[in-house]
Amino acid sequence: MAQPNIVLHVADVHKRFGGLHALADIDLQVEEGTTHAIIGPNGAGKSTLLNVIIGKLAPTSGQVVFDGAVLTGRKPYQINQLGIARVFQTPEIFGDLSVLHNVMIPALAKRDGAFRLNMLKNLNAETTIRDEALHMLEDVGMSGHVDMLASSLSRGDKRRMELAMCLIQHPRLLLLDEPTAGMSRHDTNTTIELLQKIKQRGMTKVIIEHDMHVVFSLADKISVLAQGRIIADGSPDDVRGNPAVQEAYLGGTH
Amino acid sequence: MSTFMSRNDLLLLIGFTIAVLTMPLWLAPFGAGYPDLLNRFAIFAIFAIGFNILFGLTGYLSFGHAAFFGVGSYAAVWSFKLLSMDALPALLFAVVISALFALLIGFLSLRRSGIYFSILTLAFAQMSYNLAYSVLTPITNGETGLQLTLRDPRVLDNALFEAGPGLPSPTLLGMPLQGFEAFYFCAALLIVAFFLAQRISGSPFGMMLKGIKSNQTRMHYTGFNTRPYTLAAFVISGMYAGLAGGMLAIVDPLVGAERMQWTASGEVVLMTILGGAGTLLGPVIGAWLIKYFENIFSAINDVILARFWSFLPDGVSDAMVQITSKFVGDGWFLTLGLVFVLIVIFLPGGVMEGVRRIADQFRPSRRSGRPANQARPHPRPAE
Numbered sequence: 001m002a003q004p005n006i007v008l009h010v011a012d013v014h015k016r017f018g019g020l021h022a023l024a025d026i027d028l029q030v031e032e033g034t035t036h037a038i039i040g041p042n043g044a045g046k047s048t049l050l051n052v053i054i055g056k057l058a059p060t061s062g063q064v065v066f067d068g069a070v071l072t073g074r075k076p077y078q079i080n081q082l083g084i085a086r087v088f089q090t091p092e093i094f095g096d097l098s099v100l101h102n103v104m105i106p107a108l109a110k111r112d113g114a115f116r117l118n119m120l121k122n123l124n125a126e127t128t129i130r131d132e133a134l135h136m137l138e139d140v141g142m143s144g145h146v147d148m149l150a151s152s153l154s155r156g157d158k159r160r161m162e163l164a165m166c167l168i169q170h171p172r173l174l175l176l177d178e179p180t181a182g183m184s185r186h187d188t189n190t191t192i193e194l195l196q197k198i199k200q201r202g203m204t205k206v207i208i209e210h211d212m213h214v215v216f217s218l219a220d221k222i223s224v225l226a227q228g229r230i231i232a233d234g235s236p237d238d239v240r241g242n243p244a245v246q247e248a249y250l251g252g253t254h
Numbered sequence: 255m256s257t258f259m260s261r262n263d264l265l266l267l268i269g270f271t272i273a274v275l276t277m278p279l280w281l282a283p284f285g286a287g288y289p290d291l292l293n294r295f296a297i298f299a300i301f302a303i304g305f306n307i308l309f310g311l312t313g314y315l316s317f318g319h320a321a322f323f324g325v326g327s328y329a330a331v332w333s334f335k336l337l338s339m340d341a342l343p344a345l346l347f348a349v350v351i352s353a354l355f356a357l358l359i360g361f362l363s364l365r366r367s368g369i370y371f372s373i374l375t376l377a378f379a380q381m382s383y384n385l386a387y388s389v390l391t392p393i394t395n396g397e398t399g400l401q402l403t404l405r406d407p408r409v410l411d412n413a414l415f416e417a418g419p420g421l422p423s424p425t426l427l428g429m430p431l432q433g434f435e436a437f438y439f440c441a442a443l444l445i446v447a448f449f450l451a452q453r454i455s456g457s458p459f460g461m462m463l464k465g466i467k468s469n470q471t472r473m474h475y476t477g478f479n480t481r482p483y484t485l486a487a488f489v490i491s492g493m494y495a496g497l498a499g500g501m502l503a504i505v506d507p508l509v510g511a512e513r514m515q516w517t518a519s520g521e522v523v524l525m526t527i528l529g530g531a532g533t534l535l536g537p538v539i540g541a542w543l544i545k546y547f548e549n550i551f552s553a554i555n556d557v558i559l560a561r562f563w564s565f566l567p568d569g570v571s572d573a574m575v576q577i578t579s580k581f582v583g584d585g586w587f588l589t590l591g592l593v594f595v596l597i598v599i600f601l602p603g604g605v606m607e608g609v610r611r612i613a614d615q616f617r618p619s620r621r622s623g624r625p626a627n628q629a630r631p632h633p634r635p636a637e
Contacts, residue, residue, distance in 0.1 A: 054475070080477035092475065094468040097461075105465050108458055109477035117486060119459035124260055126458060165476070 005032040007173055007204050008053070013062035015048055015228075022048045023059070024228045030173070030221075035195075035205045037215045040225035041248060046208045047089070049225065050177055053206070054086050055079045066173065077114050085166035086175040091158040093165070095151030099142065102150050103133040103164050110169045133168060140164045140194060156187035160194070167198065174198070176207040180214050192217050216240075224248065263452055266534065270448055274441045278434065285550055289437045293505045294545050296440035297498045300447045302525040302537035304494020307451060309523070310532035311460060312487040313467030314364070315372045317519050318379025321359070322352040322492040324386065324514030326499025328393065331400045331509050334424065338410035341426045341439065345500045352496020353489055360488030364481060367470070379519055386511035399510035424504045436505055443501065444538075447494060452534055454490070463487050467532075495522075524590075528597055530606030539605050547590050554582035 008030040015023040023045045030036045038046050051057040053064050055076045063072040071079055080086075085106075094102045107129045112118070137143055140160045145153060153161060159179060166174055179195070180188040188211065195218055199205070209215050215222065215236070222239040224232040226248040232239050239245055259267075273280075277295065281287045286295075301323060308314050326348035333344040363374040386394040394400055402421050411422070424431045431439055454460045465473050466480050473480050503509055512518070525544050530536025556579055563571040563578070581589045601607045 075479075076474040077477050077479050080475055086475050088475075092469055092472040094465050094472060096468040097464060101461060101464075105461060105473075106476045108461070112458070114477060114479035115482045117459060117482075119454045119457045119486075121458060122258060122260075122453070122456050123458055123461055124456070125258075165472075169477070 006030065007032045007067055008206065009065040010049070010053065011063055011065060013049075013052060013059045013064065015045075015052060015057065016060045022228050023052065026062070026228075026230060028223055028230065028233075030204060030206055032204055033202045034220040035199055035207060035218050037207045037209060037219035037222045038225055039209060039212075039215055039222060043227075044225040044248075045228040046225055047177060048228075050086075050175055050206070050208055054084065054175060080109070080169075080171075081114055083169075083172035084175065085169050085171035085173075087159070087162050087166055087177060087179055089177040089181055091155075091162045093150050093158055093162055095149070097150055098146070099137065099148050099150055099153070099161055100130070100133055100146045102161055103136055103168055104129050106165045107132055107168045136164045136168045137161075139167070139197075141190070156183055156190075159183070159191065163191075163194065167203075170203075172204060174203055174205045176205060176209075178208055178210060180209070180211055188214065259452075260456070263456060267445075267449055267452060270535070270538075271445050274444055275438075277441070278437070284546070286546055289433050290505070291545065291549050292437045293440045293501075294549070295542050296437070296444040297501045297505070298522075298525065298541040298545055299444055299538040300501070301495055301498035301522050302529070302541040303447055303451045303534075304491040304498070305522045306491075306526050306531060306533075306537040307454060307463070307494070308487050308491035309526055310537070311455060311463040311467060312484055314367065314484060314488070315523065316363075316375040316488070316491070317372045317516065317523065318359070318363075318375035318377075318382075319491065319495050319522055320514050320516070320518035321379035321382040322356050322495035323499035323502075323518065323522075324382065324509075324511065325355045326352045326496030327503040327509040327513055328386075328400055328499075329496070330500035330503035331402070331507055332393075334402055334408075334503075334507060335406040336409060338408060339422045339425050340410075340428075341424050341431055341504050343410075344424070344504065345443075345497060348496045348500025348503070349493050350496075352499065353493045356489045356492025356496075357485070360485050360492065364484050364488060376516060376519070379514060380516055383511055383514040383516070386514055394509075394511060396511070399508050401508045424507065431504060440501055440505070443497070447497070448534070448538070451494075455534060459483070459486070524594060528594060528604055530604030533604070533606040536604050536606040543593075543605070544590065547586055547593075551582050551586035551589055552584065555579075 006029045008028070010026050010028040013023055013026040014021070026049060038049065040046050048057065052059050053071065055071060055074055055078075059072060063070050065071065066082060066084065069082055071082075094105065104126070108126070111129065134143070134146065137146060140163060142157065142160055142164065145157060150158065150161065163179070180191050183191065192214055195205070199218070207215075207218065219236055222234065222236055223230050224239060224242070224245050231244045231248060232242045274296070277292055278287045281292065286292070301319070305316070305319055308316055329347040329351040330344035333347045337343050359375065359378045363371055363378065366374060387396055404421065408422075426435075426439055429435065462473070462478060462483050465478075466483060470480055499513065502513070521544065525540035526537045527540070528543060529538065529540025556575060559575045559578055559582065560571070563574040566574060579585070597604060603610070
């Protein structure tokens, strides 16, 4: 086995909000093809970390490197065009559009780039993109909802659709922010199955999650964040047995 | 054919074409079948169709589109004065110059969205209006308005023909554009404008504009640079406004700065919302309704009202004349305001939503679950 290929490297990142040290000295390496979970109690800085990676927040110091390219200072659309897609905690979807169009838009972004003035072509002529989108919706089990208005979907279906919107871009890195938050046990299990299916395709994933059942079903590696610092890093078994993690989770107040 | 245009789109275009070309016939019973008003119907429909590309599709509410309308008018008159009385170069100049103007104002205004964008466009339009009145008098002829004179050079015309006596009037390839000839010229342009809007709306580009209106955050995280998309939409709608302005200069070549005033910008917003923002036909219907009210309701006077109420006993009929006279003539704004308020409260999607609701009554099988290809009923500016 060759040296593991590091796809994402969060290098010495600090983030301050006024007096609050939200992220301190974060160093994180994500290997290609793995599912890397970031866990931690509320307010540990998980979402801040994700926002720094995706370009929504600029780190106070340090940088994020993706496959040799420095992400820090780039705009979210540029970061996406490099091959990073994100599923949000509250689904960010096109509520006014049909499910099919929701999935076709990211496919067009992948094919046409950040801007293209193709206003004389008809959308109906985009049969390849359309078939691709239909196929993707079938993959996530949403074939029956193709023509529905996205805002009328159930919460679980919105998440599945958002996942399809990310997957159709075949991203090299998929960021998932609590993909099962607020879901029923049944929907959670469906989502886990879906994510396991993606895993077999070798896509790299960074996942933020509260639900330990989800984390231990999916993660190859876990980083534990508490009060803006990584307190443990390793395989699921390592992390499960780590006393510092136990303390952080069982209410140790430092 | 199916990849060029869907069957529904084609039927809509054919229906629209027939409706526009037969306007003199079906509007005659309503007292609106005369060319001067019909021209305005076509011109303001184009203005509203273009405005809808920015507001209805992209979700950016501009309060300054009359500036482009005015620029189009001035450009067309200057073409008449300097080059030729032919309509084609005049419209070409109107569209090109308003596009450049829209590029500049759009570039600056689109740095903000939501209410700040609206205020910026309003500010730029009012600036243009005031400049046209004061500093730019050499170009706009200020308060008097820009008009044709006998001393205009008209380089092309004078090179080609012997100048006739009196003020010339606009032509199209030598054919005078007056009366119904002018109307059919405007109607042809309206049909082309509608067709192009339909193409834009149904294209991948149009889909991106709808995506921006629906969720700009997701557009960013999906890999789109939304700024050039919104700028393109802004410039396209500015070009439509310039075309409409140029056409108004053809049928009425005395151009004053009031064409750029904020009331004119507000009027196109009213037209679009009244008819149904985000729909193809809505802005056209809105424009026709408002121009109809403006021209027909404002012309009703007490004599006409007295005749209308004459079937009632004397005292009652006088009272009715008194009451209703407040809503017509100069009071037509009151009627328009009431209609607008009622529509926005009961039909937030405009007249088109009413049409859709009536159509749904006749299709009970499709009533459950709104099909996704319909626009959201609440027009909403981008966040």
